[in-house]
Structures are given as structure tokens and as C-alpha cells.
Amino acid sequence: MSDLGTTSTTIDEERAEVVAQARERSRRGVTVEVIGLYVICISIALALAAILVAVTGGSWTAVYTAMLDGSIINSGRIGLTIGVATPILLVSLGTIVNGRAGLVNIGQEGQLVMGACFAAFAAARLDGPGPFVLVVAMLIGVVGGALWAGIAGVLRYWRNVPEVLSTLLLTTVAANLMGWGLRKEWLLLAPASGRANRNQVSEPLPDDTRIPRVTWFGNEFPISAIVAVLLAIVLAVVLGRSIIGFRLRMLGTNPGTAMRAGVAERRYGVAAMLVSGGFAGLAGGFMLAGGDFGNYQLVANFGAGIGFAGLLAALVARQRVLIVIFVAFVFGGLRTGSGFLRATGVSGRIADVVQGLLVLALLLPPAILYVRERRRALAATSARV
Amino acid sequence: MTQHDTIAGGDATSPPAIELIGITKRYGAVVACDDVHLAIRPGRIHGILGENGAGKSTLMKVLIGLVIPDAGEVRRHGTAIRINDPVAAAEHGIGMVHQHFSLVEPLTVWENVALGDVGRLDPRRVRARVGEISEQYGLEIDPDDRISDLPAGMRQRVEIIKCLRRDPEVLVFDEPTSVLSPAESEFLFNALRTVVERDGKAVALVSHRLGEVMAATDEITIMRDGRVVESLSTAEADARSLARAMVGREVSLRGDVIQTGSASDHVHRDRTAEVPVLRITDASARGRDGRVLLDRLSVDVHAGEIVGLAGVEGNGQRALGDVLSSLLALDSGRVEVESREIPTGRAGAMARAGVAIVPEDRHHSGCVLDFSVAENMFIADPERVARRGLMDRGEMARRAEALIDRFDISCAGPDAPMWSLSGGNQQRVVMARELSHDPRVLVAAQPTRGLDVGAIEYLSEQLRAAARGGVGILLISTELEEILDLSDRIVVIANGHIVGEMINADVDLERIGMLMTGAAAESGVPS
Numbered sequence: 001m002s003d004l005g006t007t008s009t010t011i012d013e014e015r016a017e018v019v020a021q022a023r024e025r026s027r028r029g030v031t032v033e034v035i036g037l038y039v040i041c042i043s044i045a046l047a048l049a050a051i052l053v054a055v056t057g058g059s060w061t062a063v064y065t066a067m068l069d070g071s072i073i074n075s076g077r078i079g080l081t082i083g084v085a086t087p088i089l090l091v092s093l094g095t096i097v098n099g100r101a102g103l104v105n106i107g108q109e110g111q112l113v114m115g116a117c118f119a120a121f122a123a124a125r126l127d128g129p130g131p132f133v134l135v136v137a138m139l140i141g142v143v144g145g146a147l148w149a150g151i152a153g154v155l156r157y158w159r160n161v162p163e164v165l166s167t168l169l170l171t172t173v174a175a176n177l178m179g180w181g182l183r184k185e186w187l188l189l190a191p192a193s194g195r196a197n198r199n200q201v202s203e204p205l206p207d208d209t210r211i212p213r214v215t216w217f218g219n220e221f222p223i224s225a226i227v228a229v230l231l232a233i234v235l236a237v238v239l240g241r242s243i244i245g246f247r248l249r250m251l252g253t254n255p256g257t258a259m260r261a262g263v264a265e266r267r268y269g270v271a272a273m274l275v276s277g278g279f280a281g282l283a284g285g286f287m288l289a290g291g292d293f294g295n296y297q298l299v300a301n302f303g304a305g306i307g308f309a310g311l312l313a314a315l316v317a318r319q320r321v322l323i324v325i326f327v328a329f330v331f332g333g334l335r336t337g338s339g340f341l342r343a344t345g346v347s348g349r350i351a352d353v354v355q356g357l358l359v360l361a362l363l364l365p366p367a368i369l370y371v372r373e374r375r376r377a378l379a380a381t382s383a384r385v
Numbered sequence: 386m387t388q389h390d391t392i393a394g395g396d397a398t399s400p401p402a403i404e405l406i407g408i409t410k411r412y413g414a415v416v417a418c419d420d421v422h423l424a425i426r427p428g429r430i431h432g433i434l435g436e437n438g439a440g441k442s443t444l445m446k447v448l449i450g451l452v453i454p455d456a457g458e459v460r461r462h463g464t465a466i467r468i469n470d471p472v473a474a475a476e477h478g479i480g481m482v483h484q485h486f487s488l489v490e491p492l493t494v495w496e497n498v499a500l501g502d503v504g505r506l507d508p509r510r511v512r513a514r515v516g517e518i519s520e521q522y523g524l525e526i527d528p529d530d531r532i533s534d535l536p537a538g539m540r541q542r543v544e545i546i547k548c549l550r551r552d553p554e555v556l557v558f559d560e561p562t563s564v565l566s567p568a569e570s571e572f573l574f575n576a577l578r579t580v581v582e583r584d585g586k587a588v589a590l591v592s593h594r595l596g597e598v599m600a601a602t603d604e605i606t607i608m609r610d611g612r613v614v615e616s617l618s619t620a621e622a623d624a625r626s627l628a629r630a631m632v633g634r635e636v637s638l639r640g641d642v643i644q645t646g647s648a649s650d651h652v653h654r655d656r657t658a659e660v661p662v663l664r665i666t667d668a669s670a671r672g673r674d675g676r677v678l679l680d681r682l683s684v685d686v687h688a689g690e691i692v693g694l695a696g697v698e699g700n701g702q703r704a705l706g707d708v709l710s711s712l713l714a715l716d717s718g719r720v721e722v723e724s725r726e727i728p729t730g731r732a733g734a735m736a737r738a739g740v741a742i743v744p745e746d747r748h749h750s751g752c753v754l755d756f757s758v759a760e761n762m763f764i765a766d767p768e769r770v771a772r773r774g775l776m777d778r779g780e781m782a783r784r785a786e787a788l789i790d791r792f793d794i795s796c797a798g799p800d801a802p803m804w805s806l807s808g809g810n811q812q813r814v815v816m817a818r819e820l821s822h823d824p825r826v827l828v829a830a831q832p833t834r835g836l837d838v839g840a841i842e843y844l845s846e847q848l849r850a851a852a853r854g855g856v857g858i859l860l861i862s863t864e865l866e867e868i869l870d871l872s873d874r875i876v877v878i879a880n881g882h883i884v885g886e887m888i889n890a891d892v893d894l895e896r897i898g899m900l901m902t903g904a905a906a907e908s909g910v911p912s
Contacts, residue, residue: 241775243767249756250764256750260710260742261765262733 037365045361049354058346063354070340071333079219083292084306085332086225087112087283091310092317092324093228093235094279098149099319100239101272102252107152107167108280109307110174111145115281116288117178118144120188120202120298123209123289130208137209138285145281146274148174153273157266163273171307179300188298202298210296211289222290229325231279236321248272280307309335312359318366327362334358400462402427402587403448403479403555408457410443417443418454419611425555428581430588432602432619434595434631436697436865440611441591445557448589449481450474478554482544482561488532495528498547518546522576537676538569545576555587556580562597574601593697595627595902607631628898632865660724661685662857663740663826668718669881670704678704680881681718686826686857691848693872693889694861697901701881702861703745706830709859710742710750711735722825736765741824743815745831745861751815752803759785759799762818792817793843809840816847827851830861845871865897879903 050060071081091108098105105111119141126133148170155161181187182200190203211222239245250258251268259265283306287293293304313331317324334355341351401424410418418440425431435441446452448459450468458465461477468474474481488497499511515528524542532540541561548556558577562570574597580586592598598605598619605622607615607630615630663686670679679701686692696702707713708720714730721727722738735742744751752761762785763770770781785799794813796806803811812832819827829848833841848871852858862868868875875892877885877900885900887893 237775241778243771243774243776246760246764246767246776250753253755254749254753256712257753257764259712259732260736260744260750262711262736264732267732 034365034369037368038362041361041364042358045357049357052353052357053346053350056347056350058344058350062344063341063346063351066340066344067334067337067354069337071337074340075218076220077336079215079221080292081329081332081336082219082221082225083290083332084335085328086222086228086290086292087287087306088310088313088331089228089232089325089328090279090283090286091307092314092328093232093321094145094149094276094283095311095314096235096239096317096319096321096324097248097279098272098276099314100245100248100252101269102255103153103156103269103272103276104164105149105152105167105273105276106164106311107149107169107171107174107307108276108283108311109303109305110167110171111148111277111280112284112287112307112310113171113174113178113303114148115141115145115284116298116302117174117181117188117284118281119285119288120205121181123205124188124203130206134209134211134289138282138289141285141288142278142281145284146278149273149277149280150270153270156273157269175301175303178298178302182298182300190297200300205289205296209289210291211286213291222286222292224286224290228286232321232325239321280310283307283310312363316362316366318370330362331359399426399428401425401460402462404460404463405444405447406458406460408444408447408454408459410447410452410454416611418447421457421608421611421613423606423613423616425587425589426604427554427587428585429603430577430581430590430601432598432605433589433591433608434593434598434605434627435608436593436632436863439608439631441593441608442559443611444608445481445559445589445591448474448479448555448557475551475553478552479557480548480551480553480555481557481559482541482548484560486540486544488540488543490531490533492532493528494526494530494532494535494543494546497532497543498528498550514550515546518549522549522579524576536569537674538572541569541573542576549580553586555589557589557591559591560593561590562592562594570597577601593631593902595624595631595899599624599627624899625895628902629895632894632898632901659687661687662723663859664721664724665705665708666719666721668705668708668720669716670708670713671716672704678713678881679708679715679718682878682881682883683718684859684876684883686859688825688857689852689855690874691852691858691860691872693868693875694859694878695865695868695875695897695901696863696878698863700878702830702863702878704881705878706742706745706828706861707750709735709740709826709828710744712750733765736822739823739825740828741819741822741826741856742828743812743819743830743832745834747811747815752811754802754804756803757800758789758794758796758803758806758814761803761814762788762799762821765818765822788817788821792847809843812840812844816844820847820851824856826857826859828859828861831863832860833862833864833867865894877901 046064049063053060053063070077072078091112095105095108119137122140123133123137126136149167152161152163152166152170155166156163178188179200182189182202185191188202190201211224213220213222239248247258247263248268250261251263251265255265284303287302287306288298289296293306294302309331310328313324313327317327338351338355341354342348403425405421405423408418408421409416421440421444423431423433423444433441433444443452447454448468450470450473453469459468460466466477468477468479471481489500492500495508495512495515498515499506499508512528515526518524519526519542522545524546526539526542526546530539532543535543561573577588577590581588590598590602599622602619604618605616605627606613607627609631665682665684668679668682669677672678682701682705684692684694694702694705704713708715708729711730711732711734719726720729722740725738727738727740728734748754753764756764759781763781767776770777770784782799788794789796789799792813794806794810794817796810803814806814827848832844832848845867848858848860860868860871869889869892872889874886874888875897876883877897879901880903884903885896887896
């Protein structure tokens with residue numbers, strides 16, 4: 001390769017060789033390693049959960065059977081899991097977008113709630129054929145989520161407010177805004193005539209503005225699940241292969257170089273936040289119109305932690321779009337499976353702990369891998385200096 | 386104030402408070418300090434003068450216990466002592482005010498002074514002591530001021546108070562004026578004078594600024610390449626000889642190289658009539674802290690010409706590189722490429738206008754370590770390897786492969802992550818990318834810093850080849866050798882301003898030295 005013949009060149013070639021070998025070895029090793037890590041972590045979590053259940057007087061076999069029955073084994077449960085996984089997936093997709101730009105959005109829960117509120121408000125006031133109202137309401141939901149995340153984005157670049165804080169704090173604001181809106185008839189509260197009791201709920205969507213549901217192999221789920229998977233595929237292409245994705249990644253990994261290469265930090269950063277919030281807003285809209293979360297209406301605590309579940313799913317998938325489809329399904333399964341836990345006689349709190357342990361088990365391997373990769377990269381960099 | 390020989394408290398013959406004898410420190414093959422002798426006497430200010438990398442800082446670190454020398458010893462009043470860490474140094478009465486402040490911004494002055502104390506905190510006593518010291522030395526500072534509200538000059542006073550509170554016998558100042566305005570510098574030197582005159586303390590003042598060393602010190606030691614080249618009393622010194630001693634190296638030998646070497650390939654033409662490819666006019670910029678980075682800087686670069694921007698580090702070179710990387714916006718002045726004004730501070734504007742740059746800190750704005758080599762080749766214009774917005778990985782790899790061959794980059798292939806390459810090869814990737822864009826102007830900022838001899842040779846040849854190809858090159862370097870070796874024309878930067886210009890053929894090292902150290906104006910050298 002080189003005819004300079006200086007020592008440095010030989011050393012470089014040797015190093016290149018070593019690096020190439022290491023990469024080859026690691027490619028084979030990593031898969032085994034990852035699977036191994038998951039097996040270990042999940043086993044520990046299951047064992048701890050089993051001990052906990054047994055100690056508190058429950059039957060751990062019944063607990064695990066219930067989890068599996070509730071999420072995938074019993075007939076129709078897969079459909080339910082898909083329905084729950086759909087908004088989780090959408091939130092994760094948004095999280096990946098802001099993650100690529102090097103921004104941390106942890107307020108998806110609030111953006112999701114705002115999306116649902118915007119969609120509910122629009123659906124109650126728009127006139128026209130049902131499908132048209134549905135589509136427009138969902139798009140307005142996207143706008144709602146995007147605006148909510150956009151506030152944090154603008155604050156970040158205009159006044160240097162850390163987006164980690166602003167997004168999280170705006171979640172509380174969103175929840176309270178929804179609570180307030182659900183007390184005002186001109187905003188979200190359903191007209192008194194349509195309400196069975198004095199609950200603060202929004203007007204249920206009429207039948208023709210609900211998301212159609214399909215049944216595959218005895219599993220019924222809303223078609224929004226298909227939309228979400230298609231969006232995931234589109235996003236995978238945009239982030240992985242397009243110029244926009246390339247620039248976004250550059251901004252996330254090295255803002256200085258990005259600026260020099262023509263990636264305006266403010267423009268791309270705010271755009272990434274808008275897209276991220278938009279996905280969460282769409283998730284909220286789909287929850288409202290999908291039928292797996294309540295009765296096609298807003299209720300108190302509408303978000304139900306789906307925003308946070310989506311954030312976790314993105315972390316577990318280590319920000320990889322296609323893997324997140326699977327992870328979102330697993331997170332959906334954890335929720336639907338937990339529904340059956342109550343029937344085993346295990347107390348609700350213990351059921352929550354069991355679920356939490358399993359989530360931790362899923363989060364640990366990516367965290368371990370991440371820390372180790374950083375350390376390796378650092379070692380490689382410092383070894384050369 | 387130029388002469389202080391009559392000052393009470395110390396003279397050139399008084400026994401030294403601290404003496405360094407035969408100090409040698411090696412880092413691998415590099416000798417940072419080579420058999421250095423230095424005597425710091427009570428009641429005197431001792432200036433230690435030298436270029437960047439002359440070994441001044443290493444020597445001071447030996448004194449303060451941050452560096453353990455390979456050979457030699459430190460004596461205090463004639464007895465050998467061991468200084469293994471800064472705590473030991475403090476016990477031996479040596480205190481240092483570092484170039485970079487170590488203050489906690491949200492805390493107040495007295496809180497910062499008290500930091501690191503052990504035992505019960507007595508705010509009233511610390512506050513009183515701070516007031517006492519500041520009054521005693523005319524440092525005028527309110528112990529209750531918050532550090533974040535204070536300008537650089539005041540912050541340095543806090544550092545000085547931190548140091549004086551322990552009542553040291555020897556005070557070491559490392560480049561104390563690098564962050565100060567001229568007025569603040571003057572204030573500092575007055576305070577130092579008080580310290581030595583009244584208390585008979587000894588002060589070591591490390592600096593690369595000839596003017597201030599001439600004005601503020603009693604004795605001067607000049608270092609170059611890790612050795613002491615001259616030691617004399619300030620009264621005997623003259624700026625010219627100091628400048629030569631500091632930068633001169635083997636002046637005649639260097640001159641021979643210039644006459645016979647590569648630089649003579651370029652026949653200097655009078656280009657004043659031509660339209661320059663890069664014209665910077667009256668560029669001024671301030672940093673976020675309000676410090677002046679560039680001060681009405683003007684420079685032209687013509688096609689096919691290598692212009693060397695010489696200067697001591699920290700005089701605006703980095704800011705100039707940032708402006709030409711679109712990272713910094715000018716407060717006033719303009720940048721034109723081929724007579725077209727280019728907006729500053731707008732992402733990608735310079736790159737689009739044809740300004741290529743090999744940045745000073747390639748990890749900050751030259752490459753993305755987490756990207757592959759191929760991706761790094763196309764960060765500025767991925768459009769070239771894309772169709773309808775989607776990047777063609779195959780095409781990108783093929784083109785990258787060609788560049789890897791052409792620029793002789795040693796790596797595992799186009800998909801190798803950038804961080805797996807050595808510094809020299811990373812630099813080649815940056816160079817390959819910038820040159821493959823057919824630039825009008827190439828800005829090379831410290832292009833060979835940290836590289837080995839082979840890589841330096843290679844990059845120099847690339848710069849020459851680019852110039853032959855009609856690119857205008859602005860070479861920003863603190864290595865005078867490099868500037869002399871490559872440039873057709875040399876401009877000298879000091880305090881963000883161009884202070885002098887000459888063609889390489891009639892280079893005057895003395896004058897460059899004077900200009901670089903900002904001494905030209907004071908000593909009345911014609912420019």
C-alpha cells in the first residue's frame with residue numbers, strides 16, 4: 001500500500017490489520033454475547049421475581065403462566081398486544097430521531113397527551129365524512145405533539161435550556177392542561193347530555209371516525225399497527241440511507257464538524273425535536289382512535305405511561321429502528337400479560353415489581369454493551385495519542 | 386519601568402531562594418527539559434522566556450511538583466529538597482498561579498479562597514484575610530463577589546490571593562497575561578512589584594511576550610528546545626538579541642535552507658494587482674466572554690500562493706480558523722472568496738464557497754470519529770454520492786477507495802471507523818476530502834501538529850502540490866520552521882491583528898521574533 005517504508009506506515013498497516021481482525025472477531029462474537037447477556041439478565045430477573053412472589057405467598061408458576069397467557073398464548077391476546085405495542089412503537093421511532101441528532105427527549109408522555117388532546121378537540125369539531133375527519137384529527141394530533149416538543153427544542157437553541165429538563169417538565173404541564181381542558185366544555189369536556197355520569201371525559205369518537213380494526217388469525221387489532229410498522233420502515237431508510245439521516249447523525253456525533261459541513265445546528269435540532277414530538281403526538285391520536293386504550297375518549301391519566309414505555313423501548317433497542325418493532329411488541333406483551341397477573345391473586349404492587357424487574361432485565365444488556373463500546377473506542381483513541 | 390537594580394530586598398548576587406540544577410525531563414524521544422539550571426532569588430522577578438514548547442511549562446511543573454524530573458535536583462536555600470506533589474511544593478513555600486484558572490464560578494471570592502482548607506470553616510476569618518491581602522497588595526477585590534460576575538483580570542487576582550494566603554516564598558506565574566487586557570497586565574505587574582519589594586518574595590514569571598518580560602522583570606532566562614540558551618539581567622538585555630535567542634535557532638543554517646530549499650521553487654511575483662482568491666478585510670470578533678479574538682485583521686491570499694500566518698499561540702489563530710470553518714461569526718469586517726462576500730458563521734457557507742480547511746483540532750471540526758472513513762470523505766457534500774436524496778453506499782465506498790489509494794491512507798478499508806486510524810492517517814483523510822472538492826482556498830491550521838516526521842513530509846508535499854495547482858493556501862502555524870519552509874509570503878499575527886508582512890526571500894528572523902512577541906512597536910523597529 002505504501003512505498004514510503006517508514007516505520008510509522010508499517011505500524012499503521014499492522015494496526016489496520018489488527019483492527020480488521022478484531023472487527024471480524026467481534027462481529028461473530030457480539031451476537032453470541034448479546035444473546036448470552038439477555039439470557040443471564042432475564043433469568044436473574046425471573047428468579048428474583050419468582051422469589052418475591054413466593055415469599056409474599058403467591059405461586060410463581062401461576063404468575064409466569066398468566067404473563068404468557070395474557071400476552072400471547074390465549075386466543076386473541078396477540079391482537080391486544082399489537083394494539084398496545086402500536087403507540088409504544090411510534091413513540092420509540094420519535095425517540096430514535098432525536099437521539100440521532102444528539103438530543104435527549106424524555107417528555108414523550110406529555111407530547112403524547114398533547115397529541116391526543118389536539119386530536120380529540122379536532123375530531124369533536126370537524127364536520128365531514130368519518131375517514132376524512134379521522135385522518136385530519138390524527139394529523140392535528142401530530143401537530144400537537146410536535147408543538148409540545150418544539151417548545152423544548154426552541155428553548156434549547158434560543159436560551160440554552162437543557163432539553164432533558166424542559167421535555168420532562170412539560171410532561172407535567174401537559175397532564176395538567178388536559179385535566180383543565182376536561183373541565184371546560186368549550187375545550188375537551190363532553191357535553192352534559194352525552195355523559196352517563198359526571199366524570200370528566202371527552203366526547204367519544206363517533207363510530208365512523210374510529211380506526212378500522214382487522215382480524216388476522218383470530219387476532220383483532222387496529223390498522224394503525226400496520227401504519228406504524230410502515231412508518232418504521234420508512235424511517236429506517238431515511239435515517240440509514242438518506243442524506244438527511246447522514247446529516248442528522250453527524251450533528252449528533254460531532255456538532256462542530258456538522259456546522260462546518262453545512263448542517264445548521266438550530267435548524268436540524270429543532271426539526272428533530274418536532275419530528276420526535278410528532279411521532280409521540282401520532283401515538284396519542286392512535287391511542288384515542290384505536291380502541292385498545294379506553295373507550296375512544298380522553299380520560300384522566302390518559303397517557304398511561306405509554307410515552308415512558310416507548311422511551312424505554314428505544315433505549316432497549318439501542319436506537320435501531322427495525323429492532324424497535326420487536327422490542328415494542330415485547331413491551332406491549334409485558335402490559336397485556338400483567339393484566340392477567342391480577343387474576344392469580346398476586347397483589348397489584350407485586351405485579352408491578354415483577355414487571356419492573358423484567359424491564360430492567362431488558363435494559364441492562366444494552367447499557368452494558370454501550371458502556372463497553374465507549375470504553376473500547378476511548379482506549380483505541382487514547383492509545384494513539 | 387525598565388530598571389530595578391537598586392531595589393531593596395534582592396540583587397543579582399543574593400543567594401537564590403530556589404535553585405534548579407541540571408533538571409532533565411524526557412517524554413519518550415522528546416526532551417522537554419535538558420540539563421536546565423535556574424536560580425530564583427528573593428526580591429527579584431525572574432522572567433522565563435521562550436516559544437511554545439521550549440520547555441518553560443515543564444520546568445515550572447517540576448517546581449510545583451506536577452512533574453518529577455528524570456535527573457537534576459531542586460535546592461531551597463542551598464539544601465536539596467524533594468517535591469513530589471503540589472502539597473509538598475506548598476510546604477516548601479512555592480506557590481503557583483496557573484495560566485488557566487481553577488475557580489468555582491457560582492461561588493464567591495472568599496469561598497473559592499477557602500476551598501481545599503481542612504477543618505472547620507470560619508467564614509469571618511477567611512473573609513477578613515482576603516480583605517487584608519487584597520488591601521496589602523492593592524488587589525482591590527470584594528470577598529463577597531461572585532466569581533461568575535468577575536472579568537478575567539479580577540479572577541486572576543483571586544488566584545493570586547489564593548496563592549499569597551499561604552505566604553509562599555516563591556511565586557510562579559505561568560503565562561499570566563495571556564487572558565488579560567493591557568491595563569490588567571500593567572496592574573498585575575505593579576502588584577508583583579509590591580510583592581517582591583515589600584516582602585522580599587521571589588517571583589518566576591513565565592512568558593512568551595518579549596515586551597512584558599523586558600518591562601517587568603529583573604532577570605531573564607531564555608529557553609529554547611528544552612535548554613537554557615541565555616541568562617542575563619534585564620538591564621543588560623536588548624529586545625533584538627532576546628528575540629533572536631528565543632526564535633533564532635541556527636539562523637544562518639535556516640537561511641541556507643531557505644535559499645536552496647523548496648521555498649525557492651516559488652518565484653515570488655508581485656501579486657498586488659491580481660484579485661486575491663481569499664480576502665479578509667478588517668475582521669473583528671469577540672469571544673463569548675467579551676475577549677477580543679480578532680482585531681481588524683486583514684489578509685489576502687492569491688491563487689497559487691502559500692501565505693504563512695506566523696504567531697505565538699493564542700493570538701487569534703484559532704478564531705481565524707473558526708471563521709473560515711463557518712463556526713464563528715465576525716462582529717465586523719468581511720471575508721471574500723474570489724471577490725464574492727461570504728457570510729460568516731452560517732453553517733456550510735465557507736465550504737460551499739470553496740474554502741477548504743484542515744482544522745487545528747480535527748476531532749472538533751474536521752472529522753467524525755464514529756463515522757467510517759468513507760463517510761468522513763463525504764461529510765460536506767454527500768450529494769455527490771447520492772441519488773434522489775438516498776446515499777449510494779457502493780459508490781461512496783468506490784470513490785473513498787480511490788482517495789485512500791491516492792492519498793496513501795493506511796486503514797482497514799473504506800468501512801473502517803475513523804477512530805481506528807492513527808492521527809497521521811486521520812489527517813490524510815481530512816486532507817483528501819478537502820482537496821478532492823476542488824477548493825479555491827485551502828486553510829491549513831497547524832496541519833502537522835502531533836504528527837511524526839514522515840507524515841509531516843507528506844502533508845507538506847501535498848500543500849505544495851495544491852499551491853502548484855492554483856489553490857491559494859493560508860498556512861496557520863505556530864511552528865516557525867514550518868512557515869519558513871513552506872510559505873511564499875509571511876504575515877505575523879499578534880493579538881488578533883496582522884502586525885507585519887514580508888516575503889520569504891527576504892525574511893528577517895529577528896524581526897519576525899519581535900513582531901510575534903509584540904515587541905516591535907515598543908522597541909521602535911521599523912515595520
